[in-house]
Amino acid sequence: MSTAFCLPSNLSMANIAAIVDDLRALPSGGDLVLDATDLKAPDLSVLQLIESLRAQARLHDASVSLAAPADEPLTALLHRAGFVAAMTPDDNAFWFHGVPLQ
Numbered sequence: 853m854s855t856a857f858c859l860p861s862n863l864s865m866a867n868i869a870a871i872v873d874d875l876r877a878l879p880s881g882g883d884l885v886l887d888a889t890d891l892k893a894p895d896l897s898v899l900q901l902i903e904s905l906r907a908q909a910r911l912h913d914a915s916v917s918l919a920a921p922a923d924e925p926l927t928a929l930l931h932r933a934g935f936v937a938a939m940t941p942d943d944n945a946f947w948f949h950g951v952p953l954q
Contacts, residue, residue: 854883856919861890865897872901884909887919894929906946921949 855878863871909916922930930936930947944950
């Protein structure tokens with residue numbers, strides 16, 4: 853069973869704790885589909901949250917996926933944070949649904 857979760861457009865370090873609480877309240881043991889398409893100006897805390905969710909899912913034989921490939925604000929953040937330079941094929945499949953970056 854999968855659960856969809858929409859990240860709010862204003863998600864940042866200032867309000868991420870509330871989102872973590874919302875995520876903890878979700879049913880455990882299922883797959884999580886994150887909708888990050890509304891993010892306007894994400895910061896590093898957003899990447900930390902998503903990468904933590906991916907790591908926890910791997911530990912519990914579950915999965916986390918994005919509902920759509922990373923859009924411009926999220927892609928720009930991935931570049932600024934150095935994620936793109938060290939991206940594995942698995943990371944590319946997660947963030948960009950396997951579409952190679954230009």
